[in-house]
Amino acid sequence: MIQNDQELRVTQERIVRFESLLAQLRVSASREEFPQVSGGYRREIERMHTEVMEYLTRHSSDAPLAIQR
Structure with a gap:
């Protein structure tokens, strides 16, 4: 959490x-291996985008969100 x-x-x-x-992998990875090697990067990018x-979208005066464990 940011x-x-x-x-x-x-x-x-x-x-x-x-x-x-990911852009490099689109070119360098084979068609067969690309789905496996790209999936983890995509999920991490999506997770980080959600955090951003x-x-x-929280006002700067709002208290930080509690860290969930």
């Missing part, structure tokens, strides 16, 4: 890196 603007920036940078890796949107 708690501050620094964590937001790090997460956004990580999304860019993972999307770049949750953070960005």
Whole structure:
């Protein structure tokens, strides 16, 4: 869960890196192996996007969300 603007920036940078890796895999992985190697990156990108949107749609004066374990 993103708690501050620094964590937001790090997460956004990580999304860019993972999307770049996926773009490379589209070319370098075989058609057969691509679904297996791309799935984990896609799920992680989607998870991070969700966290970014949750953070960005909370007003800055709202208290941070509790960390769920």
